[in-house]
Amino acid sequence: MIDPDAPLQEQLERQARIIDALVRRANRQHEIGTSAYSAFQSAIALQGQVWAKTRDLERAANELESVRHERERTRKNLSDALSAMEGGFALFTNGRLEVCNDLFQSLLPDVQPHVVPGLGIEDYFDALTQSVHVRSTEGRLRSSVSKARGGPVGASVLSFVIELSGDRWFQFSLQRTSDENVVILQAEITGIVRQNRLEKESLIDRQAHYLQAAFETMSSGICTFSEAGEVILHNTRFRELLGLPFTLVQKGTQLSQILDYMRQKALIRDAADVDFDAWADRIGRQDSFRKRIRHAGGRVLDLHAHAMPDQGFMIDVKDVTLESRATEMLEKRVEERTAELTRANRRLTAQYEAQARVEEELRLAKERAEAAVSSKTRFLAAASHDLLQPINAAKLLISTLRDGLEGSPLARTGERLDGCFMSIEHLLHALLDISRLDSTDAALTPSDVCLGTLIQGVIEDQEPVAAKKGVRLDWVPCSAFVRSDQRYLMRSIQNLVVNAIQYTDPGGRVLVGCRRRGSTVVLEVWDTGLGIGLEDQKRIFEEFARARNVPFGSGMGLGLSIVERTCRHMGHKVRVRSKPGVGSVFSIEMAMVPGTRSASPEEGALVRAGGDSAADLIALVVENDADVLFATTQKLESWGASVLGASSTEEALGLVHDIGMPPDIVLADYQLDGDDTGIRTIEAIRAATGVKVPAIMITADRSDALLRRGAEIGFAVLTKPVQLSRLRPLIDWKTRWQAPDPPAAATATDKSRP
Incomplete structure (x- = not known):
């Protein structure tokens, strides 16, 4: 690991890097999970020896120039320490192999010839992935190397697991110990993996028992199958509902065998319901499907198959016989009810068609009536000028005639003649007003109207009539404004006042005024006249309708009809309160509008x-x-x-x-x-x-x-x-x-x- 022929300073630097790597490895050992380094317990026991050797090496470094044999002893101790480690150890400096122990070098026989000082870390991992002894890796070799080389000094250990042939497992741990150094540790975790595998299998077995117990408590029949269609788990209810023998639903039995048995024994009425290929195809395409089948024993079963996460599938069977019978009864009742409704619908359709024909006839009659009304309105509007012309001339001539007959025996005749033409004028105006109000295209012109001005005009017109009859006519000034048609509202007020004077005996009184009620104003006409009975109050607003106590020849009964039509078109409310022998109160309720206007x-x-x-x-x-x-x-x-x-x-x-x-x-x-x-x-x-x-x-x-x-x-x-x-x-x-x-x-x- 250290070339004795190298310069002394280079040997010292290399020894220092090896010592530093060992020290850092010992200091960082507690950061590695116990499961990953359980195999290194013996190496941990040597930690004290490594520290002692480290101190010896430090002292030897200071005395290296004078004590050459101490350097050799220190190098031998380092080599012994690395060889004594249970795991593989390698130090890469600047991406090149600096030092490693025998276990790291001999882990993979086909890679061992390449593990020599100066080997690049990337080359080592390339050889590792291409080794015939490597069964699988976690796929994180390159990323782990990059993170270890580029991470900060002392960063957490980066580890991954490699499976070798012979069911052996190793954990590789990488750590950057300095700017140039990267340490790789190899720890065999075969025992841990095998122990975990045994524990997992044991847990799976216990879970299978729990699952089996849970299945047995279910009211539905449950059976799970593997991807190949073999029975894994089932409960007793599954076998009972389908009528299967105990030996047929043992673990490993194919679903196709179960279906063949059911087909042979005719347990299912419809053979198409037990087609295995159709079941497998539907589960593969839809992940789940439902099917209702009829068992030979008379039961109706609801079968639900759906895919499992492990590519297998589960079949759930429920007994829905009662529900099916209830459904059939309900469907039968629905059919009967549908038949009844169909017959009723035919009758209603016939009635509707008859009603439609009647409505069409009514519509045509209504159109003819509206056309007649429109024709009448147009005729009256066109003829009004010709009708009013001679009446206007006659009134002027009668007025002139009365002035010339004043004081003569014929004065009374002139007065009666004037009254007759006045009645004709009143009747003609009433007919024209009703015609216009009843017209389908009648358009009143609403505007802001001062009630005081209209009432004053009516009072001034009717004061001579009231005085002549001996009736006291009073009014209360009003400044309220309403939204209405000025002409027809004035006609309505005039009709009410004229009726009040007409049906009040001499010595009686007529009062006209307004009452404010919040945002509305109510115009009222009081009189002390004949009064109207309760049975007549509902019909006096109809055309040509008069109260029973009204003397014959006192009018045609059109004035109140004009009032009702005007109020209906303008949205006003007209009411009457009356008592025979006491008098009547006619009122028109209207919405007030803000506004002030001086008299014109x-x-x-x-x-x-x-x-x-x-x-x-x-x-x-x-x-x-x-x-x-x-x-x-x-x-x-x-x-x-x-x-x-x-x-x-x-x-x-x-x-x-x-x-x-x-x-x-x-x-x-x-x-x-x-x-x-x-x-x-x-x-x-x-x-x-x-x-x-x-x-x-x-x-x-x-x-x-x-x-x-x-x-x-x-x-x-x-x-x-x-x-x-x-x-x-x-x-x-x-x-x-x-x-x-x-x-x-x-x-x-x-x-x-x-």
Whole structure:
């Protein structure tokens, strides 16, 4: 191991490295597991001797120059110590074999010639893996060498196990002891491996007994098979369920033999159920499968086979006879029930088809009814202008006639004639309102409406009627705003007030007001009239329905129907509380909306403007109906106005050109001949005169589009038949109170009752 012919300093350095490797090996010995170094117990006993020799070597190193024979003795002692070790030892310096003992050198006979000083550590392991005496390695030779050479000094031992021929086992341990040195220790662990093997086999045997005992307690039949299909373990229940003899299910019996026996004895009714090849194929492809078989003894067995981790498989057999019978009974009941349901389904299908035919007939009837309603609505809308024109003319003529008959014996006749036409007007308005509300394409226009303004307008209209009948009409101002259609909400309030006055005897009282309830407001109309019985309160909102205690000829029963339809379309709630002989309370509940709005100039002016003063002004009336034009002219002239009558825009422009000055006010019908309209007339007069002449549109058109157009251009809108109580104040306000050139004219809507 040490060349005596080498220089003294080199011999000392080599001895120091050998001593250092032995010392480090002894110091690190406790880091190696006891199982790995149990074979080195004798070497451990020599630890004290190694330390003593080490001290001797250290002293010899200091005296080497003078005592040469001490160096030889020390080298001999080192060689003896290495030879006395039970395991192999090798020291590699800079990847080359520096020193080793005989056991390390002679471990593998075919590798021994190569184990000489200077052998590379990689070359040694290459020869190790190629040796014919090596049966298996852990596959970590290269990685262990790299970690040992590149790891820090004193790092933990890296070890791996190699199996040699003859069932011998060695543990190789590598450790880096310095920057250049790597120590390899070989420890034979054959005894440990064999002992572990025996313990493992014993443990497996005990586990087999435990497993067998567990199998015997199971209610299911269990049998395990090896990869080759041989019986390993089974319980008694497996043999009993399948009806197999005891000798047939011993360890080592092939599954194919068991299946052949069952086939020969006809233990299974269906021969295909005991096909071994099919079983093996399904287990190999699916890892498990289930099969229900019928035993010759009448039992129904549920068989479950699944693969085991060791490539074998296990078969689990359960007796499911009761469950199968219950299932069969249930299936039979299901079949019977299915048959019943099928028959019921046929009946229902026939009924459904009959119902579908009825629904289709109803749908067609509904479409025809809707078409009829739409046709009626279109007809009434188209005919409303022609219907209202003569009524409007008649009202104007009757008003003029009554003024001329005042104080004469025929004054009473004129008054009755006026009442008759008023009833016709009310009925016509009610029919038009109901037609529009019932129309499938009816579109109310919701907006923010001030209830106080609507109530005030209704009260002003009905005060003369109430006073004439001797009924006290009171109202409580209200500033709440709601979201509703202004025109139809006003119609509803007007209908309730008119009914209250109509069915209240002279000396009675009618009160109109609002109550706030959280986020809602309830408009109420109280009266001390006839009252309504409980049996009539549910039907009074239907068309032509009246209470039983109402005198004959007091109305057609359409007013409350309009109220109900309006509230239903707008989402309001209408209610009635009444007691015969005491009175009634009709209420409309609406959601409030935030908002404040001052009264429009026209609303305030209509109250202030007088209706009895002389109308000293020039009025231009444009109307294509000769009767209406004549009646309007007569009425305006009776008020003291100078009237220019025209039937078209061109004729109106000619009259204005003839007088050489703009008129004081223009009263125009919306629908003139051809494509001529009142809007065109108003715009043409203003353009020709250069003056924004006040204008009022008198029309049967009730569309919101016309109201918006009037607000844009600057003209008021009154619907036919015109109310003279509205027309006179509006003319006075337009000609006396309105500013000469307002930025935007307001719109006065017709507030006449239907």
